[in-house]
Amino acid sequence: MNDKETVILEEAIKLFSVKGFAGTSIQEISKESGIAKGTVYLHFQSKEQLIIAAYDYYFDQMFAQIEKVKEKKLEAREQFIEQITVFFESVIAHQEFIVLQANDYGASLNESLKKLALQKQREISEIFIEGIVNIYGPDIMSYRYDLATMLEGMLRSYMRLVFLGEQRLDLRHVVSYLVNRIDDLVKGLKESTEAPILTELQMKHVRQKVDTYKENPSEIIARNLEKIKNIVQQSTHPNESYLISLQVIEEELASKYPRAPVIEGMLSNFKTLKQAKGYVQEIKTVVKSDFT
Incomplete structure (x- = not known):
């Protein structure tokens, strides 16, 4: 991606965050980015293509920051807490973009954006699964999908509170608190004879479905x-x-x-x-x- 595309996408995200997809025009993006309208169209042929690129750019930036945490060589638990904190902070920092796109554009997502959303969701889930396995080891392998799903669910519930403006929270403390709750869940699962809900076979089918949406x-x-x-x-x-x-x-x-x-x-x-x-x-x- 070249410098002009980066500028266009960053300004587009700002405008989409404030005005939504329908309320933002290419002309406004051109004006705010200081790049001629014709040049914007040279890089992005339509507003639909631009929202897809903006969504992709946003997540790529977030994943790059999460990946950087590994360079710190932290202990597995601390690394996972920091990675999830980066994820939490990124979503909160761009909450208007995330929420408005879901509300404004979500009902009419075109097929390309649906594909991209599924791919990004899978990448997020894989980060949760990897972190949980790194912390708790092979003893919880059969429960890793359930644990990752429960952690994601709890985290999204707290995000919703922040989105609604009902709570001002220390995000790192929230993440650390939720990982501690996973400790409790792991302890209970080890003592339980219940089979996991999400099995390897079920998740394989999910992965295959997501993979069918990838560009060949x-x-x-x-x-x-x-x-x-x-x-x-x-x-x-x-x-x-x-x-x-x-x-x-x-x-x-x-x-x-x-x-x-x-x-x-x-x-x-x-x-x-x-x-x-x-x-x-x-x-x-x-x-x-x-x-x-």
């Missing part, structure tokens, strides 16, 4: 190629070598056995097109992992 390699490449094509076509005098390279890549992808070296060779022709750097790199990553 062809969709990722097509999306990024379209971005590159738009950048080239917006130029006053499109570089002929860019146009030829795009055509060769599309023809290669349409063949029965796409050749990675040919696609990579054509992509190298865009190294001087700085605006397309991120899109080119994403295509290269897919080609390298799926076509070689």
Whole structure:
């Protein structure tokens, strides 16, 4: 993602937070970001595409902060508490964006945003599951999905109180308190003969359902190629070598056995097109992992 896209998305999130999806126009986003309306459309072809990108950007930033906690080399319990605190703080800091999008846009979520929301929810759940296993070890493996679900549920209930403005809470204290309650649950489960509600088989079906919503390699490449094509076509005098390279890549992808070296060779022709750097790199990553 380039600098202009970052600026556009950050301003879009601010405006969506205050005015909602329906009440925010591309013109307003252009004005607040200081980027021409035509340039905004060059990067995001519609407001629907922009809200999806903003949602993705928000979660990517949050996950990056959660991942940074691992660099501190904390003891498992402290690391988990800090990771969940970062998650809690991020949601609270952007509560208007989260709540307004759920209320304003949620009833008419398009398929792409539904897919993305499911993917992000799965990533959040995996953080909870990993943290619980790291703290309590193999003895609670069969209960890890139930424990993660219960912790998420408790945390969201406290978030709701903060959203409603009914409580001013020390977020880290809340997280530490809830992890202590997981201690109590673990103790009870170890003494119980009850089988877990959420089994590995059930969760496998859930994961498979979420995975069906993920973009396949062809969709990722097509999306990024379209971005590159738009950048080239917006130029006053499109570089002929860019146009030829795009055509060769599309023809290669349409063949029965796409050749990675040919696609990579054509992509190298865009190294001087700085605006397309991120899109080119994403295509290269897919080609390298799926076509070689």
